[in-house]
Amino acid sequence: MKFKNTHKDFEITDESTYLNRRQIIKSGLLGAAGVLAPNAFALTLPEFKANQKFLIDEMTTEKDATTYNNFYEFGLSKSAPSENAGSLKTEPWSVEISGLCEKPGTYDLEKLVSQFTLEERVYRMRCVEAWSMVIPWLGFKLADLIQYCQPLSTAKYVYFETLYDPEQMPGQRGRSIPWPYREGLRMDEAMNELTLMAVGMYGKELPNQNGAPLRLVVPWKYGFKGIKSIVKIKFVDKQPVNSWQAIAPDEYGFYANVNPEVDHPRWSQATERRITGGFSLFNSRIKTQMFNGYGDYVANLYKGMDLTKQF
Amino acid sequence: MVPFGLMVWDGFQQNLTADPIEELLHRTGIWTLRILILTLMMTPLKIITGSTVFIRIRRMVGLFTFFYASLHMTIYVWLDLGLDWPHFIEDIVERPYITVGMLAWALMLPMAITSNRWMMRKLGKRWKMLHRSIYLVLVLGCLHFLWLVKSDLTEPLIYSGIGLTWLLFRVVHYYHGQRAQIQHPSQSRTP
Numbered sequence: 046m047k048f049k050n051t052h053k054d055f056e057i058t059d060e061s062t063y064l065n066r067r068q069i070i071k072s073g074l075l076g077a078a079g080v081l082a083p084n085a086f087a088l089t090l091p092e093f094k095a096n097q098k099f100l101i102d103e104m105t106t107e108k109d110a111t112t113y114n115n116f117y118e119f120g121l122s123k124s125a126p127s128e129n130a131g132s133l134k135t136e137p138w139s140v141e142i143s144g145l146c147e148k149p150g151t152y153d154l155e156k157l158v159s160q161f162t163l164e165e166r167v168y169r170m171r172c173v174e175a176w177s178m179v180i181p182w183l184g185f186k187l188a189d190l191i192q193y194c195q196p197l198s199t200a201k202y203v204y205f206e207t208l209y210d211p212e213q214m215p216g217q218r219g220r221s222i223p224w225p226y227r228e229g230l231r232m233d234e235a236m237n238e239l240t241l242m243a244v245g246m247y248g249k250e251l252p253n254q255n256g257a258p259l260r261l262v263v264p265w266k267y268g269f270k271g272i273k274s275i276v277k278i279k280f281v282d283k284q285p286v287n288s289w290q291a292i293a294p295d296e297y298g299f300y301a302n303v304n305p306e307v308d309h310p311r312w313s314q315a316t317e318r319r320i321t322g323g324f325s326l327f328n329s330r331i332k333t334q335m336f337n338g339y340g341d342y343v344a345n346l347y348k349g350m351d352l353t354k355q356f
Numbered sequence: 357m358v359p360f361g362l363m364v365w366d367g368f369q370q371n372l373t374a375d376p377i378e379e380l381l382h383r384t385g386i387w388t389l390r391i392l393i394l395t396l397m398m399t400p401l402k403i404i405t406g407s408t409v410f411i412r413i414r415r416m417v418g419l420f421t422f423f424y425a426s427l428h429m430t431i432y433v434w435l436d437l438g439l440d441w442p443h444f445i446e447d448i449v450e451r452p453y454i455t456v457g458m459l460a461w462a463l464m465l466p467m468a469i470t471s472n473r474w475m476m477r478k479l480g481k482r483w484k485m486l487h488r489s490i491y492l493v494l495v496l497g498c499l500h501f502l503w504l505v506k507s508d509l510t511e512p513l514i515y516s517g518i519g520l521t522w523l524l525f526r527v528v529h530y531y532h533g534q535r536a537q538i539q540h541p542s543q544s545r546t547p
Contacts, residue, residue, distance in 0.1 A: 105374075108374075113375060311453060312453075325377075
């Protein structure tokens with residue numbers, strides 16, 4: 046399925062414009078043996094800007110997106126992940142697919158990714174802490190992976206797990222989160238056209254601190270739903286308990302849809318601080334949009350649900 | 357003044373992380389708490405060491421607490437909220453962590469205003485009572501911090517622990533002094 050560059054809410058860069066699919070498959074994930082072959086991905090940031098005809102939100106700088114992260118596996122501060130994530134070995138990487146599907150198994154990531162079409166998607170990312178970024182992700186539709194796995198009709202949810210290895214992820218020696226990090230989506234959310242399995246950003250492989258080598262991107266939900274460094278995907282029939290819901294069920298729920306009308310118990314979700322880079326000290330907050338502005342694509346998934354209760 | 361200087365410097369160097377307003381709020385907040393605890397240590401240190409220098413600098417240290425607290429609040433209202441007064445009122449009323457934060461600052465204001473010798477003389481005994489509210493400020497400040505962290509309570513608990521320790525010192529010393537008064541009524545009290 047091809048997308049035209051006419052979407053208002055998110056930008057998809059036409060594959061043929063600069064991505065050569067054969068190049069990507071030939072050179073593994075995004076580059077041979079983890080090292081980016083010189084011309085495998087020739088795109089740099091200035092070229093990105095040139096391709097964005099319909100960008101309505103200013104993109105966050107790569108520097109900010111890769112140095113301001115919540116990834117407690119590497120420490121609790123925003124700078125800890127970029128400082129400490131070097132210890133993560135992202136190659137070779139395998140993903141265990143299991144549960145209610147026809148094609149369970151342990152898949153080598155590089156081989157798995159080569160089955161799917163990579164696209165670039167520029168999405169807003171809204172953290173539950175009330176800050177947000179605009180990030181050009183590179184990945185394939187989760188729907189493509191799901192179709193590949195052939196889930197059974199009894200599979201109602203998709204469950205994800207992050208790597209658990211305190212040797213590589215020093216933050217896991219602490220107990221800020223009951224490890225490993227878990228997340229889940231309802232099947233229709235997982236099949237939605239927006240849901241992305243990201244393998245790169247800013248035209249390069251995902252940096253470790255952003256969840257290399259595979260992370261989930263669900264732009265209409267709070268950022269903590271974007272589980273990083275995924276090793277396990279399971280098709281299940283019961284709604285999984287995601288990590289933040291397990292930590293504080295009165296504050297974080299399963300759905301975690303961006304919703305300015307449903308406040309966090311301790312702070313408001315009506316506005317957010319957009320991270321743009323540059324001298325932003327005097328930037329005003331912006332109003333948070335329902336479903337992070339992606340309502341056209343996802344609002345129908347929640348018809349009839351009381352979002353103040355199912356948050 | 358050094359922390360403030362560093363904030364200004366980092367501001368111009370664009371070293372304030374991707375979210376500079378949050379970073380400034382955090383820094384001004386943490387320094388308010390640190391200098392508050394320092395202020396609480398002044399009298400105990402005088403009691404322990406006998407040196408009056410701590411009493412002499414106590415006012416300055418206290419006023420610096422007020423300085424950083426005011427900076428913290430100004431950054432919040434001006435830079436974060438963009439002087440959106442309705443939003444400000446709503447925050448004070450609906451977000452407990454901001455309620456206690458505002459209360460803490462409001463309690464510091466009369467202390468800052470009455471922090472000179474003239475006021476001390478004018479208010480006499482009531483000056484001491486007024487300035488005892490610094491302990492309530494400590495409690496409110498710690499609650500403010502505890503209520504805004506997402507999951508890890510370690511840092512706010514550490515500050516609460518340290519602050520409470522110095523409060524405990526004063527309480528123990530006071531009762532010690534009370535018992536001494538009963539046994540030796542002629543002994544003078546410490547300021």
